[in-house]
Each structure stands twice: as C-alpha cells, then as structure tokens.
Amino acid sequence: xxxxxxxxxxxxxxxxxxxxxxxxxxxxxxxxxxxxxxxxxxxxxxxxxxxxxxxxxxxxxxxxxxxxxxxxxxxxxxxxxxxxxxxxxxxxxxxxxxxxxxxxxxxxxxxxxxxxxxxxxxxxxxxxxxxxxxxxxxxxxxxxxxxxxxxxxxxxxxxxxxxxxxxxxxxxxxxxxxxxxxxxxxxxxxxxxxxxxxxxxxxxxxxxxxxxxxxxxxxxxxxxxxxxxxxxxxxxxxxxxxxxxxxxxxxxxxxxxxxxxxxxxxxxxxxxxxxxxxxxxxxxxxxxxxxxxxxxxxxxxxxxxxxxxxxxxxxxxxxxxxxxxxxxxxxxxxxxxxxxxxxxxxxxxxxxxxxxxxxxxxxxxxxxxxxxxxxxxxxxxxxxxxxxxxxxxxxxxxxxxxxxxxxxxxxxxxxxxxxxxxxxxxxxxxxxxxxxxxxxxxxxxxxxxxxxxxxxxxxxxxxxxxxxxxxxxxxxxxxxxxxxxxxxxxxxxxxxxxxxxxxxxxxxxxxxxxxxxxxxxxxxxxxxxxxxxxxxxxxxxxxxxxxxxxxxxxxxxxxxxxxxxxxxxxxxxxxxxxxxxxxxxxxxxxxxxxxxxxxxxxxxxxxxxxxxxxxxxxxxxxxxxxxxxxxxxxxxxxxxxxxxxxxxxxxxxxxxxxxxxxxxxxxxxxxxxxxxxxxxxxxxxxxxxxxxxxxxxxxxxxxxxxxxxxxxxxxxxxxxxxxxxxxxxxxxxxxxxxxxxxxxxxxxxxxxxxxxxxxxxxxxxxx
Numbered sequence: 135x136x137x138x139x140x141x142x143x144x145x146x147x148x149x150x151x152x153x154x155x156x157x158x159x160x161x162x163x164x165x166x167x168x169x170x171x172x173x174x175x176x177x178x179x180x181x182x183x184x185x186x187x188x189x190x191x192x193x194x195x196x197x198x199x200x201x202x203x204x205x206x207x208x209x210x211x212x213x214x215x216x217x218x219x220x221x222x223x224x225x226x227x228x229x230x231x232x233x234x235x236x237x238x239x240x241x242x243x244x245x246x247x248x249x250x251x252x253x254x255x256x257x258x259x260x261x262x263x264x265x266x267x268x269x270x271x272x273x274x275x276x277x278x279x280x281x282x283x284x285x286x287x288x289x290x291x292x293x294x295x296x297x298x299x300x301x302x303x304x305x306x307x308x309x310x311x312x313x314x315x316x317x318x319x320x321x322x323x324x325x326x327x328x329x330x331x332x333x334x335x336x337x338x339x340x341x342x343x344x345x346x347x348x349x350x351x352x353x354x355x356x357x358x359x360x361x362x363x364x365x366x367x368x369x370x371x372x373x374x375x376x377x378x379x380x381x382x383x384x385x386x387x388x389x390x391x392x393x394x395x396x397x398x399x400x401x402x403x404x405x406x407x408x409x410x411x412x413x414x415x416x417x418x419x420x421x422x423x424x425x426x427x428x429x430x431x432x433x434x435x436x437x438x439x440x441x442x443x444x445x446x447x448x449x450x451x452x453x454x455x456x457x458x459x460x461x462x463x464x465x466x467x468x469x470x471x472x473x474x475x476x477x478x479x480x481x482x483x484x485x486x487x488x489x490x491x492x493x494x495x496x497x498x499x500x501x502x503x504x505x506x507x508x509x510x511x512x513x514x515x516x517x518x519x520x521x522x523x524x525x526x527x528x529x530x531x532x533x534x535x536x537x538x539x540x541x542x543x544x545x546x547x548x549x550x551x552x553x554x555x556x557x558x559x560x561x562x563x564x565x566x567x568x569x570x571x572x573x574x575x576x577x578x579x580x581x582x583x584x585x586x587x588x589x590x591x592x593x594x595x596x597x598x599x600x601x602x603x604x605x606x607x608x609x610x611x612x613x614x615x616x617x618x619x620x621x622x623x624x625x626x627x628x629x630x631x632x633x634x635x636x637x638x639x640x641x642x643x644x645x646x647x648x649x650x651x652x653x654x655x656x657x658x659x660x661x662x663x664x665x666x667x668x669x670x671x672x673x674x675x676x677x678x679x680x681x682x683x684x685x686x687x688x689x690x691x692x693x694x695x696x697x698x699x700x701x702x703x704x705x706x707x708x709x710x711x712x713x714x715x716x717x718x719x720x721x722x723x724x725x726x727x728x729x730x731x732x733x734x735x736x737x738x739x740x741x742x743x744x745x746x747x748x749x750x751x752x753x754x755x756x757x758x759x760x761x762x763x764x765x766x767x768x769x770x771x772x773x774x775x776x777x778x779x780x781x782x783x784x785x786x787x788x789x790x791x792x793x794x795x796x797x798x799x800x801x802x803x804x805x806x807x808x809x810x811x812x813x814x815x816x817x818x819x820x821x822x823x824x825x826x827x828x829x830x831x832x833x834x835x836x837x838x839x840x841x842x843x844x845x846x847x848x849x850x851x852x853x854x855x856x857x858x859x860x861x862x863x864x865x866x867x868x869x870x871x872x873x874x875x876x877x878x879x880x881x882x883x884x885x886x887x888x889x890x891x892x893x894x895x896x897x898x899x900x901x
Contacts, residue, residue: 136442136449138189138492141336141371141393141423142196142289142456143180144481146645148463151176156199156649159226160234160831166226173197177275181284187485188492191287191334194275196456199226200233200648203254203299204242206291210319211268214242214258214303221268233648235830243301243803244647244829245781246740248340248374250424250459251654251696253647257300259309265319272323276330288332289456292339292370293320293361294353299341310353317360324365332366334390342384343375343395343744354383362388369393369417373455375744378402391415396437397422397454403437407444416445419454421487426460426642426656426698428479429487431509435494442495451492457481460698461642461653473519474637474658476512516658522702524634524660530714531707538717539761541769541793545819548769548795555729555770556682560889561843561857561882562613564822566776566798567686567732568625568862569603569618570871579623596621597674604678606872611879614682614730617675619864623653625688625734626696630655633715634662636697647829650865656698657708663715666722673726684774685723685731690716690759695737706755716763724767732774733764736861738789739782746784753788760792772796778824778861783811790817798822800860802834806845813849821850824860825881826874833874839881852889857882 146152155172158164181192198205207213208229211221217239219228233255235241243256272288279286293316297309306312327335341350362368367390376399377384384392384406396403396419403418410416418441420434441449463482467475479487490505499506516522541548575596582592603618622628630636636655643651668685676683690713699708716733723731738760743752764773775792778800782789789797801808801823809823823846825839846855857878863871 135447136438136451136492136495137447138451138488139191139287139417140184140189140193140453140457140485140488141338141373141419142193142458143184144458144460144462144645145176145180145197146462146643146651147176147179148461148466148641150643150651152199153649153651160230160649169226173199174278177278178282181279181282183482184485185284187482188489189485190285192279192284193289193336194279194286195272195289196458197275199229201253201255203257203291203296204229204233205271206296207257208269209267209272209323210316211266212257212263212316212319213268215260215262216258221266224269235827235832237832240832241803241827241830248343249740249742249744250374251644251646251652251737251740252458254299257296259297259300259302259306259312261305261311263312263315265312265315267319267322273326273330276327276332286332287334287336287369288327289336289338290320290323292337292341293317293357294350295339295341298350308349310349313353313357317357320361321364324361328364328366334367334369335365336369336371336393337361337389338371338373340371340373342372342377342380345745345747351380351383354387359388367391369415369450371417373398373419373423375399376402378405381405385409385411385414389414391417391448391450393417393419393450393452395419395454397424400437403441407441410444413448415448415450416441417450417452419452420491421453421484423453423455423457423484424459425701426478426480427701428477428509428512429484430513431487431490431494431506434487434491435499435506438491438495449495451488451495453484453488457484459644460484461639461644463641466641467639469640470637473515473521477516477658478656480642517702519659522659522700524662527635527660527662527711527714531710534710534714534762539758539765541761541765541767541773543769545793545795548772549820551769552772552795556772558613560852560886561855563857563879563882564612564614564684564798565607565616565859565875566862567616567619567684567734568622568864569606569616569620570866570868571620571864572599572868575599575620579621596671600671600675601678604675606868607875608679608681610872610875611883612681612875614684615675615679616684616686617671619686619862621671625862626693627653627655629667629688629693630657630697632663632665632667633712634664635659635711636661650829652696654697657694657700659700661708661711661715663718667719669719669722669726669728672723672728676727682730683728685720685728687716687719687731687733687763689733689735689738689775690763691741691756692735692737695741706759709755709759710762713759713762717766720763721766724771729770730772730774731764731767732776733760733794734776735760735792736776736778738777738792739785742785749785753785757788757791760794764792764794774798776861782808783815786811786815786817790815790819794819796820796822796856798824798856798858800824801846802827802842802860806842809846809849817850820854820856821846822856822858823850825857825878826859828859828861828863828866828874831870833870834877836877836881836884839878840884843881843885 371393373395599620775794
C-alpha cells in the first residue's frame with residue numbers, strides 16, 4: 135500500500151496569525167505566554183489539517199518562530215558565539231535578537247533559500263562552536279502532536295546542507311572541518327528521537343540539487359553511516375531540481391528512503407528506478423509545492439502507476455517540496471471568481487491531491503473518480519479559456535528587436551549628460567523607495583478597497599502622505615527623493631492589479647522571512663498594460679520639490695519571480711510580456727518629467743537555475759527583459775535598479791550587462807562583504823551599497839555608517855559611490871526612520887568634507 139505525507143506545511147496561519155502575534159510580542163504589547171499560545175494553536179490546527187486530509191504522518195519540526203535554519207542551530211547548540219547566549223537556556227527573546235538584531239548586536243545575515251523567495255538566516259561558523267545541544271522545542275512539539283493522537287514524522291535540515299549554507303567567520307579552513315562536531319550533534323538528536331519511539335525522520339539535503347565538488351559528495355556516505363548507528367528510519371529529502379547525477383550515491387547511502395522532486399525534474403525518475411534497493415522507500419514529489427495550479431491528476435497517476443508496480447508499499451506520495459512556499463487554504467478565497475478559483479490549489483488542497491493519488495494507487499480510480507473528473511474539467515477550461523491569450527500582446531512580442539534592448543549611448547556618455555542635468559554632490563544620498571506604511575495609510579487603503587471612501591477622498595489622503603514623505607526627505611537633506619509609495623500594498627501586487635493577465639487572492643499569504651509575508655499575484659494570461667500605473671503619483675510628487683524625484687517600478691524578472699507563474703508557456707515569454715508593459719510605463723514617466731526611474735530587481739539572482747551549467751540561458755533572457763523595460767528613454771534619464779539579500783558576485787558580468795546607470799544593493803548585514811566582488815570585477819557603473827539594515831530595529835551610529843562607506847571606497851571610485859539604506863523602509867516607523875536617515879546623511883556629508891579637505895584618501899587607506 136502506497137503511503138502519503140508532506141515535507142512541510144506553511145507555518146504563518148491562514149490569516150497570518152503568526153505574523154501578528156510576533157509583531158505584537160516584539161512591540162511589547164503581549165508577553166511570551168500569549169505568543170506561545172498562538173504557536174500552539176497554529177501547530178494543532180495544521181496537524182489536524184494533515185490528519186483529516188488522510189496523510190499517514192503529520193510533519194513536526196516544520197514550525198519555526200522565525201526560520202527553520204535558526205531553529206536547527208538552536209536545537210544543536212550551534213548559535214553564533216558572538217551573541218554570548220547559553221544555547222541550553224536560549225529564550226525566545228535571545229532567539230529573536232539573533233534574527234533581528236538589537237542595540238548591542240548585529241542581526242545574523244539573511245539570504246534566499248535556494249531559488250525561492252524565502253529567506254533563511256545564515257549560520258556563522260567559528261572554531262569555538264561546540265554543538266553540545268540546545269533547546270528542546272522539537273521534542274516538546276512531538277509531545278504536543280502525540281497528545282493530539284497524531285503519528286509524527288519529524289523534519290530536520292540535514293547536516294551537510296546546514297554546513298554548506300553557513301559562512302566561515304574566522305579560524306576555519308573549510309566548512310567541513312566542523313563536520314565531526316555536527317555529526318555528533320545530530321547523532322544525539324536522532325538517538326533521543328529513537329528513544330521516544332519516533333519511527334521516521336525526514337532529513338532535508340537540498341544541496342544535492344547543486345553542483346557539489348568532490349569534498350562535499352564524499353562526505354555523504356560517512357556522515358549518514360554515522361547517523362544510522364542509532365536512529366529511527368531516515369528519509370533523505372531532495373528537492374528543487376534534478377539529483378540524478380547523484381543516483382549511485384543515493385542508492386548506496388545508508389538511509390531508508392529518498393524523496394525526489396518529480397515536478398521540477400520528472401526526467402530523473404527513470405535513472406533511480408534502475409536497481410533501486412529492494413528495502414528502500416522512494417518518495418515521489420508529484421504535486422507541485424512551489425506553484426498554485428491544480429494538479430493534473432490523470433498525468434500524475436500515469437507517472438505513479440509504474441512506481442506502484444515496482445515498489446508497492448515502498449512508494450510514498452508527496453508534494454515536490456515543503457508547502458511553505460504556497461498559501462494555506464483556497465477555501466479562504468471567497469471573492470475570487472469561480473473560473474480562476476477552479477484552476478488553483480493551495481497547501482490544504484494539495485494535501486487532498488496527494489491523498490487522492492494515494493487512494494487511486496491503492497484502491498483504483500473508481501472511489502476517487504469525482505475528484506479526477508473535477509480536476510480534468512478545470513484543466514480543460516484553463517487550456518481553452520480566452521482569458522489566457524491576447525492578440526495585441528502576441529503581436530508586440532513578435533515585433534521586439536535587439537535594438538529594443540539597447541540604450542542610445544554607452545554609460546560614460548550617459549553619466550556625463552545626467553550629471554550635467556542633476557548636478558549631484560559627491561556621495562549622493564537617496565532611499566530605496568518606500569517610507570513607513572503607517573496604520574493610517576493601511577486603514578485608508580483598506581477603506582478605499584471596501585468602498586467606504588470614494589476615489590477623490592482616497593486620492594487626497596495619499597497625496598497628503600506623499601507631501602509628508604517629501605517634506606521629511608527635504609528636512610533630512612537627502613539629495614534624490616522618492617514619493618514614499620503610500621498607495622502601494624506590495625511591490626508586485628500593486629503593479630499586477632493594474633495589468634491584464636494577473637489574478638489576485640484575498641488571503642494568499644506566503645512567508646518571506648520572519649513575520650514578513652507577501653501575497654503573490656498569479657499570472658494566468660498574457661500580460662498587458664491598459665493605462666499608466668504610477669505616472670500620476672510620481673508627477674504629483676515631483677511638483678512638490680526642486681530635487682530629483684525617482685519614479686519607482688518593480689522590474690520584469692522580479693514581477694515574474696514573485697508571482698505564481700503560468701506553466702503553459704516558457705517563463706522567458708511571460709517575462710518579456712511584463713517587460714514590454716513596463717517599457718511603456720518608463721517612457722510615460724519620462725514624458726511626465728521624471729528624470730530618474732528605478733526598476734527594482736531584488737529577485738534577479740533568485741531566478742538562477744541551481745546548476746551553474748544552466749545559468750546562461752536564464753541570464754540571457756533575464757538581462758534582455760530588464761533592458762527592454764529600461765531602454766526606451768534618452769541618455770539624460772537615469773535608470774536605477776535595486777537588488778538585495780542574494781549572493782551576486784558570481785553573476786557580476788550579467789549584472790553589468792543590465793547597464794543600469796545606478797545599482798543599489800544590500801550589503802550591511804555582510805559588513806560590505808558582498809561588495810568585494812564588485813571591486814574585483816571593476817563594476818563599471820554607479821553603485822549604492824546599503825549602509826544600514828532596515829530589517830533590524832537597531833539604528834547604527836553615523837560612525838558605523840562611515841566605517842562601511844570607507845570600506846566601500848576601497849572598491850568603488852568616489853565619483854560612482856551613492857549612499858542609501860539596504861532596502862525600502864515600509865516596515866519601519868517614522869521615529870527610527872528619521873533617526874537612521876539623519877545619521878546616514880551626516881555620514882555622507884562628513885565624508886564629503888573629508889574628501890574636500892584632502893583627508894579622504896588617507897582615511898580610506900587606513901579603514
């Protein structure tokens with residue numbers, strides 16, 4: 135009999151209960167007991183959902199207060215030593231200090247989890263880490279789940295993935311130098327799980343989807359041989375890409391089962407079926423854990439039938455990866471039209487699909503024929519719906535030429551013309567785009583959406599917020615202003631709501647990091663811009679000041695990456711459709727007198743395939759899409775872009791090929807480490823490295839920002855160095871925003887004075 139399970143379930147709650155509980159706790163409005171009560175309730179509800187769907191196990195350990203990697207470090211006692219916390223007595227306040235920072239401590243670095251929009255906290259490897267064990271949260275949750283009558287399958291980040299994803303901070307030659315201590319820590323956890331009667335443990339090793347060098351490949355067999363000495367049965371989970379190049383390794387590995395992602399890499403299955411060990415489970419990730427389209431149950435069953443014949447009860451059916459990356463429950467979408475809703479499946483519905491497929495395998499299709507018929511009808515409707523195709527868009531795509539992806543002149547010529555127009559000082563200061571989204575702003579947007587206030591009232595309220603943002607920036611002395619984006623709910627959703635081909639949910643929230651949730655739109659049809667989207671707001675803001683006002687747009691690659699994308703045409707086709715819509719907006723902004731336009735691409739690297747050999751094709755079409763969006767303007771118009779929370783150094787030639795006049799990047803959490811590659815590569819255009827972390831409540835002193843700027847000057851010429859925060863300021867309050875920006879402006883002015891006085895070179899050399 136085939137079995138059914140999931141690799142993980144969303145932790146935030148269908149109504150973002152975890153987000154609101156966390157933020158209330160951080161503000162000091164509620165105590166730890168209240169926060170724990172919310173966490174307990176969410177876990178209970180999510181386990182009940184899995185059990186009622188009919189899964190054979192519920193997943194335990196996929197819940198995290200902030201991040202599953204940080205949870206793993208807390209479990210093993212491997213928290214960064216610089217915080218000075220006792221791992222065995224780690225409190226929630228200590229945990230959140232590591233994640234968010236404090237007045238005394240910098241937050242841990244944060245970056246993207248493989249090619250997703252989820253962000254994990256980067257482990258910090260130093261020789262003094264002891265791995266002697268930490269908190270008991272995982273074991274407490276097992277007790278909780280069992281008390282509710284559930285059969286549990288704990289989930290752990292694997293030891294080699296954990297080591298690989300960390301960064302050496304000092305005193306180590308190679309990350310694998312820590313492997314003996316890491317293995318001992320995992321052995322301790324697994325022995326304890328075995329002692330309390332846990333049958334199966336899922337250990338995630340997604341680094342197997344990467345191109346690993348020999349040292350990492352050769353570490354797997356001895357690591358898992360050591361773990362199997364005393365442990366429950368181990369299911370090693372791979373996902374996000376093809377791992378067939380490691381098929382022999384995975385066959386030989388001393389584990390009891392392997393999970394394969396058969397959505398991202400269906401072609402790998404055949405290689406594993408050949409000589410698959412007779413005592414080994416194969417978990418088939420057949421339901422898409424990364425997208426929200428309804429599963430083609432007939433096609434999925436056709437793939438699973440040969441596996442049932444070959445494996446029998448050793449076949450497990452599952453989503454392709456953890457359901458962390460999709461919204462919780464489609465039943466919450468009461469306003470979505472029936473046709474679009476019928477095409478979708480969220481996490482709860484994906485559990486149902488997994489169980490339906492297991493039942494079809496075990497009992498035949500007759501008991502679940504109605505579910506198969508409904509899926510069949512929905513897929514047929516989607517394939518034939520006129521909503522998915524637009525003749526105007528198809529004609530525009532066919533007319534795109536190479537000239538549409540080229541600026542009129544090279545950067546040097548453009549830079550001279552732009553400086554002549556704007557006359558900016560050395561080290562110009564700016565922000566990334568958004569300003570605090572106050573309670574009043576959110577209430578006004580909600581009231582307008584409900585119809586409680588009219589369009590004119592809403593327009594006046596938003597204009598007043600823009601006036602406030604402009605006044606604040608002028609008082610602070612910033613050189614290049616933004617309008618603050620009070621009218622925007624989200625940097626992707628806002629634009630998608632004004633483009634044809636995008637659909638929207640009311641409660642389709644997905645965790646990005648910590649308490650930060652996003653509600654991605656879904657792209658179901660050809661993308662078309664029926665009218666200008668931002669021109670009125672930017673034109674109004676520019677009328678309030680003599681200083682340059684940046685127009686703010688989200689780039690085509692980020693619009694793609696941060697949406698649930700249609701799967702019935704190549705992603706590059708959809709990206710180019712978005713680029714053409716944005717190109718029209720860029721040109722309209724220029725015609726309205728906006729001479730600086732920022733096209734944000736924070737997700738540019740996120741779209742990279744996991745294997746480097748597959749990068750060129752993606753990078754070619756991604757760069758082309760950005761350039762198509764940006765290249766319709768004159769030399770005098772300055773194009774900015776922004777990127778954050780990714781490793782960029784290995785794709786710098788492609789970032790340079792985007793040919794933005796100014797790029798701003800997140801660098802403060804890494805202490806400007808990310809900037810080193812830009813210097814080694816001799817990045818040719820202007821750069822604004824972030825000088826403070828906007829995701830932390832900690833406000834750095836001007837002296838600290840000066841230190842980062844001095845480090846930046848070691849790799850960036852003064853004439854091309856901008857000064858800005860790491861990211862947008864929508865999640866911060868006005869008091870801390872004023873203070874942080876005031877210190878930032880002071881740091882830039884002090885640096886200008888030093889350079890004017892002839893002291894800058896000496897200071898830069900001794901920084």
